[in-house]
Amino acid sequence: MSDDYYEILGVSRQATPEEIKKAYRRLAREMHPDVAGPDADDRFKDVSRAYDVLSNPDKRRQYDMGGRGNGNPMGGGAGFGFSDIFETFFNAAGGAPRGPAPRVRRGQDALVRIEIDLAEATFGTSREVQVDTAVVCGTCQGTCCRPGTQPRTCEVCGGRGSVQRVARSFLGQVMTTSPCTACQGFGTVISDPCSECSGEGRVRTRRSIPVQVPAGVESGTRIKLTGQGEVGPGGGPAGDLYVEIRERAHPSFTRRGDDLHCSVELPMTAAALGTVIQVQTLDGVRDVDVRPGTQPNEILTLRGLGVGHLHAGGRGDLHVHIDLVVPARLDAEQERLLRELAVLRGEDHPEARLTAAPAGVFARLRDKFAGRP
Numbered sequence: 439m440s441d442d443y444y445e446i447l448g449v450s451r452q453a454t455p456e457e458i459k460k461a462y463r464r465l466a467r468e469m470h471p472d473v474a475g476p477d478a479d480d481r482f483k484d485v486s487r488a489y490d491v492l493s494n495p496d497k498r499r500q501y502d503m504g505g506r507g508n509g510n511p512m513g514g515g516a517g518f519g520f521s522d523i524f525e526t527f528f529n530a531a532g533g534a535p536r537g538p539a540p541r542v543r544r545g546q547d548a549l550v551r552i553e554i555d556l557a558e559a560t561f562g563t564s565r566e567v568q569v570d571t572a573v574v575c576g577t578c579q580g581t582c583c584r585p586g587t588q589p590r591t592c593e594v595c596g597g598r599g600s601v602q603r604v605a606r607s608f609l610g611q612v613m614t615t616s617p618c619t620a621c622q623g624f625g626t627v628i629s630d631p632c633s634e635c636s637g638e639g640r641v642r643t644r645r646s647i648p649v650q651v652p653a654g655v656e657s658g659t660r661i662k663l664t665g666q667g668e669v670g671p672g673g674g675p676a677g678d679l680y681v682e683i684r685e686r687a688h689p690s691f692t693r694r695g696d697d698l699h700c701s702v703e704l705p706m707t708a709a710a711l712g713t714v715i716q717v718q719t720l721d722g723v724r725d726v727d728v729r730p731g732t733q734p735n736e737i738l739t740l741r742g743l744g745v746g747h748l749h750a751g752g753r754g755d756l757h758v759h760i761d762l763v764v765p766a767r768l769d770a771e772q773e774r775l776l777r778e779l780a781v782l783r784g785e786d787h788p789e790a791r792l793t794a795a796p797a798g799v800f801a802r803l804r805d806k807f808a809g810r811p
């Protein structure tokens with residue numbers, strides 16, 4: 439990536455403060471580490487640094503004059519004195535001389551996805567996940583060198599990892615610093631790399647890792663396994679492994695938060711007379727009391743038979759929706775009895791009395807078409 443703050447933000451040197459702000463917002467959205475993954479972290483820092491300087495008129499002026507514009511405790515954003523400018527020019531382009539780059543770096547985070555069913559989400563489960571990952575090279579133990587050999591100090595940069603060059607400018611001599619190409623900035627050269635890992639200090643392998651999936655997870659939940667990601671270059675500390683959950687839909691139960699919903703068919707006569715029905719729950723068959731006079735779409739709630747609350751005690755509820763079944767075909771005897779009942783109840787010539795449309799009707803219709811219970 440370029441060191442030039444204008445190039446980093448992708449704006450011209452004549453950009454207005456408004457254009458700079460816009461460019462920063464766009465890049466911040468694209469590269470924010472929460473959105474673009476762990477790799478974007480460093481780039482995002484560069485963009486933030488560039489914006490910090492170019493959005494401040496004083497710092498931007500200093501930067502345009504060739505200074506770094508930030509990180510100078512003397513400057514404080516209130517203008518540089520002569521000595522500051524002098525110092526700035528001596529450290530131009532490369533900033534303050536840095537030490538050699540470390541060969542050992544932290545590894546990347548990794549992500550695997552697993553599918554679980556509703557019962558596993560409800561009660562929690564344990565799984566083994568297979569990951570293709572990098573582990574410390576067993577031959578060189580992460581040193582990157584053939585066993586018995588060591589890296590030697592780079593002759594070109596003397597181990598500093600960077601080389602300084604003197605250039606002439608309108609202000610006189612300017613010292614610039616750039617990474618040493620002979621050692622790629624490491625300060626050391628490995629002339630005899632480990633053959634097992636080709637001098638990487640790590641090798642790729644397939645690992646099986648046990649994962650405890652707690653009750654209450656849902657699609658999109660990520661479980662973090664600290665230090666189970668990739669080992670870094672030079673056998674550096676491992677990143678983290680994230681296990682992302684995808685929950686399969688259940689044929690009978692629909693989940694809303696930690697509550698579950700299901701429907702059971704109930705004959706009209708049973709609803710009128712009351713009964714006990716056996717409902718298949720995730721905890722096995724349960725007897726459920728149906729009171730006499732149960733109405734269509736009534737909901738019977740079974741406390742604590744829903745999904746376990748994530749990282750908390752207790753469980754949601756199971757809501758059993760009553761799906762009332764009216765007999766569609768009656769034999770002669772059934773019809774006679776039913777007519778007799780209608781007469782007894784004075785319902786043989788019922789009036790069609792208008793009732794206020796319950797607010798719930800339209801919500802239920804909408805839910806039905808959206809595939810919800």
Ligand SMILES: [Zn+2]
Pocket residue numbers: 575576577578579580582583632633634635636637638639640
């Ligand atoms: Zn090795």
Ligand SMILES: [Zn+2]
Pocket residue numbers: 592593594595596597598599600618619620621622623624625626
């Ligand atoms: Zn070097």
